Amino acid sequence: MAALNYHHLRYFWVIATESNLTRAAERLHVSQSALSIQLRKLEESLGQALFERDGKRLVLTEAGRIALDYANAIFRTGDELFSLMHNRPVGAQQVLRIGAVATLSRNFQLQMLKPLLGQAQIELVLRSGSLRDLLAQMHTHTLDLVLSNRPVPRDAEINWHSHLLDEQPVSLIGKPSPDAEPFQFPEDLRWASLLLPSVESEIRAAFDFILEQAGIRPRVLAEVDDMAMLRLLCRESGNLALVPPVVVQDELESGMLVERCRIPGLKERFYAITPSRRFPNALVRELLLGSKKEEVTP
Template sequence: MNYHHLYYFWRVANTGNLTQVANEIHLSQSAISAQLKQFQENMGVALLTRKGRSLVLTPQGKQVLAYADEIFSKGEELENLINKGLPSQLSHISIGVLSNLSRNFVESFTLPLINDKFATFSLQTGSLDSLLEGLSSFRFDIILTNHNVELGQQNGIWHSELVSRQAIEIIGPSKPKRARKFPQSYADASWVLPSQNSEIRSAFSIACAKVQYAPKIKAETNDMAMLRLLARDSGAFSVMPSVVVRDEVANGLLHVQQSLPDAYEHFYAVTLAKKKVPPHVQNIIDNAKNRENFVTQPLSS
């Protein structure tokens, strides 16, 4: 591999603009274009394609870019070692997050990174399909989701680690004067609920079916941030892990009524099964699994 060619590809792939890169590294556009063409011929696959005035990555180009990012990041560490005589201790983790996942949960997961002066991280939300595609093309080191993607997979691409199991609780606007029982205490209650395709809603529906309770549904949403606002402002009851409304509970705006019987939401860290997980990525996974205030229920129960 010609690393000059890889470097030119890396610069162009990150900007999408050949003219800009040519001006920055003081080479002609034709020279860079010729070397990019040679690089792609050597690789035996198209890495860039033109879209209007910009160059965009092909799926194969995204995979090559992920490796190039890592290669030139290591190059910067080497330069730091040569110039300062000290190895860089910085580590970076790229995290994909399911778009409807609790923001408080994500913050709890990343808290060790926030407090580590040698760590940096990036967060990007998306659908499960887009996150898995990003993981397979090495744009993410890890993704966070409430789905166990190992279940039903045929080719063994993904590895899911359970990092937390949060009790699903009934949340209400007022502090209960006495111990509540489900469903007797909610005969005339209105509810704001997660959408039908969520693990939380399924658990609530199962609990209702067991006791033949028909909830009066005021609203439903697939967005946990929106559910948090609806629970706070509607005066209705809702169901979710209390971590979602941690601040509202602490400030007395919402109150935990009771835990929904035998109901939990599960949170997973997903990595590529056939790629060795870097130590700094595994450390954050292990840290999440071991934190007592993060795993609110023992996994063995």
């Protein structure tokens, strides 16, 4: 069995860091041709291509991303040895990279990630953005998992998997009022002023459909694509907000806000999106086993 050449691995690590063979060669003070030979030897020993070309850039393949993770861990272990000898011990960690769409409840994310928090051997990398941007990052192997409030269709190029994690009711939330009458849905919405998720939201589309069927057009004060901001506006404005109660669970528990009306038949669903990979991150499987309800094919 061939032994790993750590000299080749160091060269690979520099190339991956620079994403460019010329710059890596200059940094290592070797010729570009010599560096290419060393990289090819490493790929041959591993039996996997580690890079693919994108114009003048070198982009890591899935195997390359795995190799880079191990290279980082190997060189970090070397740093740990040095630190240990100088009475500065540090611990090795596994890395889990998670993206979450900006519209997703922060409280739900916290509940999802709570089993991993406080584990010294796990490093979490959390990123937020649009679903399209996060899927693009996962396609290039810079994310292991994307949390979303809608499933992703499979296509011919990428076999996405949408794992249903949970579903929550959706309610109209507002400040408490001792004189408030019981809310009559949907009739009372004829006079209400609302804070709503943006039109891109699935719960907003379903809510609009319900009101259209009832012939009601409420006054919309704000459309917000960030649940954290919707939560703050609800707290500060005194107007009703359409949100899953999990978004404002702290305020509901403290009495700062109250649930005025639960919308019949309306739910928000939470998904973990993963790609098909030959080398899946073991932490993803561990996380899904504790949370997943089912896999969904849109």
